[in-house]
Amino acid sequence: MKQKLFKSLPVAIAALFIGGAAQAQEQPVSNAAQQFSTWSIGVNAGVLTPTSPLGGHNDFSENKSSFGYGLYIKKQFTPYFSLRLDGIRGKLKGDNSKSYNDGKGPAIIGGNTAFKTDLNYAASLNAEVNIFNIDMFRKQDALQLYVSGGAGLAGYKPTVTTAGGASVQYPKNVKELIIPVGIGAKFKVSEKVNFDLGWSVYFVDGDNLDGTYRSTNHSDKFNYAHAGLEFALGKGKQLAFSNPVAATYDEALQAKNLANSLKSDLDAQKSENAKLRTEMADLLKDSDGDGVADKLDKCPNTPAGTVVDGSGCPLVAPAPIVTEKVIVTEADRKVVKQAIKDLEFDLAKATIRAKSYPSLNRVANLLVTKNFSLKLAGHTDNTGSADLNMRLSKDRAESVKAYLVSQGANASRIEATGYGKNQPIATNKTAAGRQKNRRVEFTLY
Incomplete structure (x- = not known):
């Protein structure tokens, strides 16, 4: 054994x-x-x-x-x-020199x-x-x-x-x-x-x-x-x-601190979004419902159904009925295409940057001189919640409309709609694709 x-x-x-x-x-x-x-x-x-x-x-x-x-x-x-x-x-x-424990002696x-x-x-x-x-x-x-x-x-x-x-x-x-x-x-x-x-x-x-x-x-x-x-x-x-237990404990504390930091950033972003919604509500408020925002309305409190000009004031005479066929030329489309290309907003806001004004002015001139109608469609990428994206796309389309009206365009001939993230034209998995999806489309008719 x-x-x-x-x-x-x-x-x-x-x-x-x-x-x-x-x-x-x-x-x-x-x-x-x-x-x-x-x-x-x-x-x-x-x-x-x-x-x-x-x-x-x-x-x-x-x-x-x-x-x-x-x-x-x-x-x-x-x-x-x-x-x-x-x-x-x-x-x-x-x-x-000693006896054994069994009593047998030395x-x-x-x-x-x-x-x-x-x-x-x-x-x-x-x-x-x-x-x-x-x-x-x-x-x-x-x-x-x-x-x-x-x-x-x-x-x-x-x-x-x-x-x-x-x-x-x-x-x-x-x-x-x-x-x-x-x-x-x-x-x-x-x-x-x-x-x-x-x-x-x-x-x-x-x-x-x-x-x-x-x-x-x-x-x-x-x-x-x-x-x-x-x-x-x-x-x-x-x-x-x-002591690997203590080292692991320190790593857990670092992870917790990082999570707290990310939560603080998220709370700050939520606060900024709430502030943005408040600012946009004030910017686009139209108390008399004439299609011209209060900030641009020079004739507030017009009666319901009154036809107004771009400044919100009643027209002296009814607008003439255009009987001829509206023809959108290739030159007109280039003006609109350039405006879409140049259009930029502040990050996560509906505020139009000043570099976009020249192109928008040319679009406003088209609307005034050729009596075109215009459809504005706002779109976003999939970053953020669906509700926030829907509001932001709508607000941006309305912001473009407000600016065109301020330049003399007829508010009743401009339609502003927001689609949020529901109609992407590129993948949202890349930065380049998301950039393409953040847009306002112009349609002349």
């Missing part, structure tokens, strides 16, 4: 490392865009003891604590996962009364997982708890004291597989230096560590409690102490 466990362990460790690499590909965008320090080295010193509180039997009744030291190099892939190459050295000691196991083992090295590759962030709203934590586990190789040389008091040393170094598991805590002293407290239990694939065999299917173990310093390499803050 034990041999199968150790044979399958490398496969499990490789799967764990591949999972860590996949996590590295899923770093938050905010972390990826920032430069972090991901390499570090550490040195430590502490206490080596040939026992473990995780259960099992020991070959000697009294385990001594001895000095040990070590170093490691670590690569941090995500704020939560790293790979660490560890190495430790020291001595392990024990004897039978029995001499295998004829040996004490041992001392030189741990020349215990090298292992470990996966280190940070458990959680202490403060979820801080981008950089000051305290980090972690667990670790891995596999490696130990080289050691035991020396035992026999029942007769003789010291016997193994003739050669013993090399065996080890499995370390541990926990620890790191405190960030400065941006590049951490204080590291840790404790690891090393399970050895054999019963040679203390030079004494107790029984079959029994493996030795030892633990290492240490304190040390870790030094971050490279530029930037330490990835191990960065």
